[in-house]
Amino acid sequence: MSELEQPRENVQAHLKEVQDLLRRQSLVESLVHRQEMPRHDLVEDLVHRQHVAELSHKLDELHPADIAYILEALPVDERLFVWDLVKAERDGDILLEVSDAVRESLIETMAHDELKAAAEQLDADELADLAPDLPDAVMEDVYLSLDVEERAQLRAAMSYPEGTVGALMDFDMVTVREDVRLEVVLRYLRRFAELPDHTDKLYVTDRNDAVRGVLSLGRMLVCDPEALVSDIMDDDPLMLRPDDKAEDAATAFERYDLVSAPVVSSDDRLIGRVTVAAVVDHIREESEAELLNQVGLREEEDIFAPVLDSVRNRWAWLAVNLVTAFIASRVIGVFEGAIEKLVALAALMPIVAGIGGNSGNQTITMIVRAMAVGQIGHESGKRLLKKEVGVALINGLVWGGLLGVMAWWLYDNAELGVVMTLATTLNLLLAASMGVIIPTAMQRLGRDPALGASVMITACTDSGGFFIFLGLASLFLL
Amino acid sequence: MSELEQPRENVQAHLKEVQDLLRRQSLVESLVHRQEMPRHDLVEDLVHRQHVAELSHKLDELHPADIAYILEALPVDERLFVWDLVKAERDGDILLEVSDAVRESLIETMAHDELKAAAEQLDADELADLAPDLPDAVMEDVYLSLDVEERAQLRAAMSYPEGTVGALMDFDMVTVREDVRLEVVLRYLRRFAELPDHTDKLYVTDRNDAVRGVLSLGRMLVCDPEALVSDIMDDDPLMLRPDDKAEDAATAFERYDLVSAPVVSSDDRLIGRVTVAAVVDHIREESEAELLNQVGLREEEDIFAPVLDSVRNRWAWLAVNLVTAFIASRVIGVFEGAIEKLVALAALMPIVAGIGGNSGNQTITMIVRAMAVGQIGHESGKRLLKKEVGVALINGLVWGGLLGVMAWWLYDNAELGVVMTLATTLNLLLAASMGVIIPTAMQRLGRDPALGASVMITACTDSGGFFIFLGLASLFLL
Numbered sequence: 001m002s003e004l005e006q007p008r009e010n011v012q013a014h015l016k017e018v019q020d021l022l023r024r025q026s027l028v029e030s031l032v033h034r035q036e037m038p039r040h041d042l043v044e045d046l047v048h049r050q051h052v053a054e055l056s057h058k059l060d061e062l063h064p065a066d067i068a069y070i071l072e073a074l075p076v077d078e079r080l081f082v083w084d085l086v087k088a089e090r091d092g093d094i095l096l097e098v099s100d101a102v103r104e105s106l107i108e109t110m111a112h113d114e115l116k117a118a119a120e121q122l123d124a125d126e127l128a129d130l131a132p133d134l135p136d137a138v139m140e141d142v143y144l145s146l147d148v149e150e151r152a153q154l155r156a157a158m159s160y161p162e163g164t165v166g167a168l169m170d171f172d173m174v175t176v177r178e179d180v181r182l183e184v185v186l187r188y189l190r191r192f193a194e195l196p197d198h199t200d201k202l203y204v205t206d207r208n209d210a211v212r213g214v215l216s217l218g219r220m221l222v223c224d225p226e227a228l229v230s231d232i233m234d235d236d237p238l239m240l241r242p243d244d245k246a247e248d249a250a251t252a253f254e255r256y257d258l259v260s261a262p263v264v265s266s267d268d269r270l271i272g273r274v275t276v277a278a279v280v281d282h283i284r285e286e287s288e289a290e291l292l293n294q295v296g297l298r299e300e301e302d303i304f305a306p307v308l309d310s311v312r313n314r315w316a317w318l319a320v321n322l323v324t325a326f327i328a329s330r331v332i333g334v335f336e337g338a339i340e341k342l343v344a345l346a347a348l349m350p351i352v353a354g355i356g357g358n359s360g361n362q363t364i365t366m367i368v369r370a371m372a373v374g375q376i377g378h379e380s381g382k383r384l385l386k387k388e389v390g391v392a393l394i395n396g397l398v399w400g401g402l403l404g405v406m407a408w409w410l411y412d413n414a415e416l417g418v419v420m421t422l423a424t425t426l427n428l429l430l431a432a433s434m435g436v437i438i439p440t441a442m443q444r445l446g447r448d449p450a451l452g453a454s455v456m457i458t459a460c461t462d463s464g465g466f467f468i469f470l471g472l473a474s475l476f477l478l
Numbered sequence: 479m480s481e482l483e484q485p486r487e488n489v490q491a492h493l494k495e496v497q498d499l500l501r502r503q504s505l506v507e508s509l510v511h512r513q514e515m516p517r518h519d520l521v522e523d524l525v526h527r528q529h530v531a532e533l534s535h536k537l538d539e540l541h542p543a544d545i546a547y548i549l550e551a552l553p554v555d556e557r558l559f560v561w562d563l564v565k566a567e568r569d570g571d572i573l574l575e576v577s578d579a580v581r582e583s584l585i586e587t588m589a590h591d592e593l594k595a596a597a598e599q600l601d602a603d604e605l606a607d608l609a610p611d612l613p614d615a616v617m618e619d620v621y622l623s624l625d626v627e628e629r630a631q632l633r634a635a636m637s638y639p640e641g642t643v644g645a646l647m648d649f650d651m652v653t654v655r656e657d658v659r660l661e662v663v664l665r666y667l668r669r670f671a672e673l674p675d676h677t678d679k680l681y682v683t684d685r686n687d688a689v690r691g692v693l694s695l696g697r698m699l700v701c702d703p704e705a706l707v708s709d710i711m712d713d714d715p716l717m718l719r720p721d722d723k724a725e726d727a728a729t730a731f732e733r734y735d736l737v738s739a740p741v742v743s744s745d746d747r748l749i750g751r752v753t754v755a756a757v758v759d760h761i762r763e764e765s766e767a768e769l770l771n772q773v774g775l776r777e778e779e780d781i782f783a784p785v786l787d788s789v790r791n792r793w794a795w796l797a798v799n800l801v802t803a804f805i806a807s808r809v810i811g812v813f814e815g816a817i818e819k820l821v822a823l824a825a826l827m828p829i830v831a832g833i834g835g836n837s838g839n840q841t842i843t844m845i846v847r848a849m850a851v852g853q854i855g856h857e858s859g860k861r862l863l864k865k866e867v868g869v870a871l872i873n874g875l876v877w878g879g880l881l882g883v884m885a886w887w888l889y890d891n892a893e894l895g896v897v898m899t900l901a902t903t904l905n906l907l908l909a910a911s912m913g914v915i916i917p918t919a920m921q922r923l924g925r926d927p928a929l930g931a932s933v934m935i936t937a938c939t940d941s942g943g944f945f946i947f948l949g950l951a952s953l954f955l956l
Contacts, residue, residue, distance in 0.1 A: 010726075011733070011798045012852055034574035065733040072591070075855040075861060135941045137869070186699065197735060200678060204892040218673035221664065248488075254762060255543040257675060258756040259737055276754050277735040279824065283758065284732060287765030291847065294772070295839045303848045304861070307868040314840050314869070322877060326884070331826040333888075339817065346817045346824035347810040349830070354803040355796065361773045362792050369769065370781045374490055375551040383553060383782070390785040391792070399800060406804070410811075462828070 009266070011066050014058075018070050022078050023432035055352060063244045064090060068097035075304045080109055087303045091118035095133075096126055099276035099308075103133055103350040119354050123270075125151050125170040128157035154240075156271065165249045166242030168282060169263045169272035172196030175203045176229060178212045183225035187213075198275040200259035202234050209269040209315035211262055213237060240274060246282050252375075253279045294454055296320070300311045317455070329351070331463045335470035338478055345473050348420060351403060353465030356427035359395060361455040363388050363435025368450045385436045392432035396425030415477055427461060430468070434460045491545050492536075496548050499533040500556050534563045537769045542568055546575030549584070558587055569596035573611075574604055579780035579787075581611055602628050602668045603648040603750075606635035634720075634749065641777060644720030646760060647741045649751035650674030652706060653681045656690050661703035663693075676753040678737035682711050689740055691715060711796050717742045719753060724760050729851075731757045744795040772932055774798070795933070802937035806831070809941045813948035816956055822889045823951050826898060829881060831943030834905035838935040839865050841913025846928045849917055861915045872912035874903030893955055901947035905939060908946070912938045 034176035059067060059082065067086060071079050071094070083106055086094060091110075095103055095118060109117065115134060119142045131139055136452060146154060153171050160166025166246030174195060176185050185202070189195070201216040213233035223232050238256060240263045241248050252258065253276055263272040288300060296317020301310055332339070332349070339345050367384065370376050376384065400421040438456050494820040522891030537545060537560065545564060549557050550574070561584055566574060569588075573581055573596060583594065593612060595627070597605055597620045610615055626631060631649050638644025652673060654663050666672070679694040691711035703712050715732060718727050718741045730736065731754055741750040766778060774795020779788055810817070810827070815824050845862065848854050853864065916934050917927035 011729075015852075016595070037710060042680070059886060069733075069851075069853075073858075075858070102828070110917060114899060137760060189699045190702070192700045194700055198737065199696055200737070218677055220699075221667045221695065222670045223680060224668070224673055253809075254758050255547075256541060259676065259678070259754070261898070267795070276737070276758070277732075277734075278763065280732050280758060284763055285764075287761075288847070290765070290769065291772075294769075295843045296836070297840055297844060301844055302849070303844070303853065303858070304865075307865055307872065310865065310869045311872050314837070314873075318873065318877060321836045325829040328832075329825045329829050330830070333822075336821045341823045343814045343818045344811075345828075346771075346821075347807045347814060349824075350944075351800070351803040351807050352812070352941075353828070354806075358774070358796060358799045361793070362775055362795070365769060365773045366775060366779050366781070367717060373547075374493075375547075375781065380551075380553070380781070387782075387785055387788065391788045393786065394789050395792075395796065399796060403800070419548075424548075433880065462832075466523070466828075468706070 007396050011069050014062055014066055015070050015073055017158070018082065019074075019078075020056065021051060021058065022074075022081070026049055047148070049160065051189065059086055064093035065097045067094050068102075070145060071098055072102050072302070076105060078107070078303070088114065088117060089121060092121035092130075099300050099302065100133070101264065101300060101305060105302060105305075107133055112141075114136060116145075120145055120362060123172070124153035125157045127154055127407045128167075131158060139287070158472070160242050163245040163246050164242065165240045165246055165263055165274060166272075168278040169240075169242065169251065169278060170275065170278070171398070172199070172323070173203050173262070173273050174199055175205045175270065176215065178204045178206070178230040178233065179226065182220060182223055182227050182229065182232070185220065185229060186225060198260050198277060202296040203262055203270055203273070204229055205270050209267055211237075211239060211264055211270050214262065215296065239268075242271065247286070249274055250279050250283055250286075250445070251405070253441055264460040290450065303406065305307070319454055320452075321330045324455065325464065328462040328466055331466045335466075335474060336339050336406050338470055338474045341478055342416075344407070344413070345470060347368070348407055348416075349466055349469050352420070352423050352427050352469040353462045355399060355403075356431040356461030356465045357426060358426050359392065360431030360461045361454055362449065363432055364439060364453045364457045367436060367439050368453055369395050371443060371449050376440075381436065385433065388436050389429060392428040393425070397421075399425030410468075416473075419469070419472045419476055423465070425470050426468045426472075427465040429459065430464045431461045484804075487870060490545050492540055492544055493548050494550055495536060496533065496560065496906035497552075498557075499529060499536065499586030500552075500559070502529055521904075530563065532562070537564055542571035543574050543575045543774055549576055550580050550780070554583060556743065557583070558781070561587070566592065566595060567599060568815045570599035570604070570608075572610060574600070575619045577778050578611070579778060579783060583783075585611055586933065590616055590619075594623075598623055601648065601650070603635045605632055606645075609636060638720050641724050642720065643718045643724055643741055643752060644750075645720040646724050646727065646752050646756040647718075647754070648753065649750050651681050651740070651747065651751050652677055652679070653683045654693065655683070656682045656706070656708040656711065658707055660698060660705050660707065660710070663698065663707060664703060673759055676738050676755060681740055681747050681751070682707055689715075689717060689742055689746055689748050692740065692926065692947050715740065717746075719744070720749065728757050728761055728764075728820070732761075743829065768928065771929070774933070798930075798933055802933065802940065805937070808941040808946055810948065813944075815951060816948055816952045819956055820894075821949065822885070822891070822894060823948060826885055826894075827944055827947050830898070830901050830947045831940045833877060833902060834882075834909040834939030834943045835936045837870065837906050838928055838939045839932055840911030841869075841910055842917060842931045842935045846912060846931055847918050849921060849927050854918075859914065859918050866910040866914050869905060870906040871903070874906040875899075875901065878906070891955075894951075897947070897950045897954055901943070901950050904946045905943040908942045909935065909939045 010398065041072060061454060063170055067090070071082060079102070096105065096107065100112065111117070113137045114134070119130060119134060119138060122130065127142065143151065143154065157166070157169070178186065199217065201214045203211060204213045204215055206212055212230070212306055213235040214237040215233040219232055237257065238252060238261055240261055242263055243263070249261070251263070260273050260275045263274060265271050292300060298313050298316065301313055366422065402423030403424055406418035407420040408414050434457055439453060442449040442451070541778055546569070549560060551561060555894065569592070573584065576584065588596070588761045590613070591614045597608060597616060598613060600608065605620065618903050621629065621632065634643070635647070654666065660874055677695065679692045682691045682693055690708070691713040692715040693707055693711040697710055716730060716739055717740055717918060720741055720743070727739070731739070736754060738751050741752060768777060774792065776791050776794070779791055823901050845854065882895035882899030883900040886892050912935055915930060920929070922929040
């Protein structure tokens with residue numbers, strides 16, 4: 001279905017409509033079930049069939065992406081009911097669109113032949129995306145059904161790991177030679193039934209498939225048909241390599257406003273192209289993953305997944321946090337004597353730890369962001385540390401001062417106020433330093449600085465905050 | 479500069495090169511400064527001038543987006559030096575590309591006439607983006623220099639608030655009539671010097687500017703030139719309204735893989751278009767804002783901003799957190815008697831609060847995500863709550879049990895272990911319920927459920943955790 005056949009309706013409205021049909025449906029079903037009156041069977045069967053037909057008709061009208069959306073928003077039983085009603089020849093496209101978790105739930109219910117039929121509708125690059133979720137036996141059968149060129153494309157597409165340009169690329173390029181006139185190209189194009197989606201340019205290659213340039217459709221339309229391709233093509237286009245990082249390609253698309261770009265091998269032969277549609281999907285997925293990883297969710301959850309699947313998805317992060325919380329607890333344990341003598345310490349210590357954690361998370365988020373876009377070099381490190389320490393010092397004196405006054409007023413103990421101010425300031429300084437040092441160190445070690453940044457900084461400011469506050473109190477108050 | 483004139487070089491390499499030139503530059507400057515030997519002036523002046531020329535030449539070669547990137551990555555003094563070297567006629571494009579914070583720092587240094595000249599190079603939609611950062615006097619002058627159509631476009635572009643389709647749209651549409659043959663359209667297009675960027679389709683309008691359909695370039699190229707536009711156009715394209723949410727437009731582009739889409743008024747007249755380039759920028763900015771807002775940063779910081787600017791950017795969140803931490807502290811204060819009697823409580827209570835906070839943040843992140851894509855309706859709320867409570871119960875029994883055993887072992891107190899397990903489980907249940915209830919309530923109140931979600935859930939699980947644990951301990955242990 002072409003993008004443009006979509007009416008301006010909202011997918012929310014589609015969802016609502018499907019839900020209404022499902023509800024009427026289940027109403028009938030439960031009626032039949034409750035009454036169990038055989039002589040009503042015929043009438044109810046008719047009503048039932050009418051509703052199913054209506055729903056199935058509704059689904060036929062929808063774009064695969066919209067059906068995917070609806071499947072994700074429905075609880076498992078309703079989801080599978082709807083999935084059964086979808087025409088088999090659309091299964092492949094829809095499986096591509098749904099989230100990983102929901103895809104699994106759908107594939108589980110499909111027979112070998114259904115899966116094979118669905119997979120065979122797809123292009124090689126799409127098949128490669130779906131492959132990890134398909135049973136091996138299905139993939140083998142599908143592979144055998146491909147022709148030589150498609151097999152080569154599938155192998156190529158599957159050989160690049162996720163996060164590379166190779167994993168984003170497709171093979172829908174239209175190529176022309178450079179020594180022909182535009183008029184010939186225009187005649188050649190008229191033999192196509194339609195051009196591949198996102199064809200904003202033709203790729204000009206020589207007989208060895210080496211890219212000589214690109215020719216944009218826009219340029220073709222404004223130039224004299226007598227012109228030679230070589231005269232009007234752009235002979236120095238941006239080209240991607242299949243092992244480039246997907247993120248770098250996304251940045252290039254964003255920076256230079258591209259619609260498609262050629263992917264070439266190390267000897268400059270054209271092997272595929274990346275379209276802005278693949279880039280947009282990549283950007284969305286990445287930003288989603290970033291948000292989820294921040295709270296230790298391994299992947300997007302099917303919100304209607306069984307409880308145990310969800311437990312598994314959230315397990316690792318809770319375990320890590322338990323360990324860091326346990327360490328912080330042992331730090332407090334060391335100072336139990338001090339707390340026994342001055343119980344106010346117990347009430348005040350979480351404030352010191354908390355404000356350090358918040359401030360540290362601000363610093364580390366900002367620095368990880370700047371690193372992600374490559375704006376922090378070796379020299380800027382020191383400068384940044386100095387700046388963050390400055391910010392921490394001001395915040396420490398202001399907020400710490402305020403907290404000190406509050407502690408003084410609450411417990412009528414001026415020294416306690418001074419210790420509070422001092423501890424808050426020191427913990428903010430610790431937070432600022434670790435907020436710069438942790439991601440910088442991770443980057444030098446070749447690790448992703450975003451990974452676990454929030455856990456690490458909070459571990460530092462919790463244990464550190466308790467240690468600083470209770471330590472200072474032991475020194476000066478007892 | 480066209481997107482395709484970009485060579486396959488990495489922007490990082492450009493940055494490095496500029497930094498090297500700057501360093502050589504400052505070396506010379508400091509030499510001159512240190513020696514202060516007048517007779518060397520001539521030679522050093524030559525070297526200096528050569529370096530500046532080299533740098534300026536390098537900058538001329540770069541895409542505006544790359545220069546913007548370099549400006550953002552340089553400390554303020556070097557940034558302004560480079561900015562002065564950029565050709566004045568490129569100022570406008572570069573100001574559009576840099577981040578808000580850096581844009582401010584650049585505009586501050588520019589004179590009225592420079593700003594006016596820079597602004598006058600821009601299209602109406604670009605000018606509207608820049609307008610909030612320009613001094614009023616400059617905008618007035620620029621407005622007066624526009625022709626009637628441009629003024630109308632500028633007013634239109636500025637009348638839509640950020641976050642709407644109107645704020646994303648531009649006015650670079652090519653329109654044709656439906657009753658002409660393709661051949662005529664092709665001849666018409668050849669009179670253009672070039673088509674606007676991202677022209678993947680022409681807009682078919684009638685004499686009242688009402689949209690009759692769209693005609694994709696790809697379709698034009700494969701169809702018979704004798705065909706009528708009305709026969710081959712798509713007469714039911716996706717159309718946007720200027721007051722649609724930008725986020726909805728982004729979802730439509732992503733879902734239906736669009737390159738451009740028409741924006742129409744309530745009476746279906748064509749007023750602009752949205753391109754995928756604007757959508758990609760929007761998606762990036764949104765996901766960035768989401769990450770920054772999570773830790774209470776109001777906006778992306780210029781990493782080399784003065785300390786006080788940074789303090790201001792982070793102020794509000796720290797204040798809010800201080801209040802919630804203070805409340806939690808007062809909850810502990812209520813139980814000071816209990817802590818005095820059993821000091822182990824002080825060491826264990828942050829664990830109960832901490833694991834609740836982590837688990838609650840996982841729940842709320844997942845639910846806010848699902849809400850953002852509209853997958854949570856009124857009915858799913860109850861179902862989700864049930865599921866999250868189930869997850870919390872399992873986690874509570876497993877992790878809480880483990881913590882209970884540890885508490886028992888550490889303090890040789892079995893009852894303390896039981897209280898620990900019970901408190902952990904209850905706080906996880908609280909976290910799960912609030913993780914569902916807070917965003918649901920926010921949504922029903924018409925608020926953005928993401929805003930402050932993390933602060934609120936942490937406030938609940940901190941104060942709640944302390945209260946549950948210390949309360950149970952007071953009841954059963956003392």
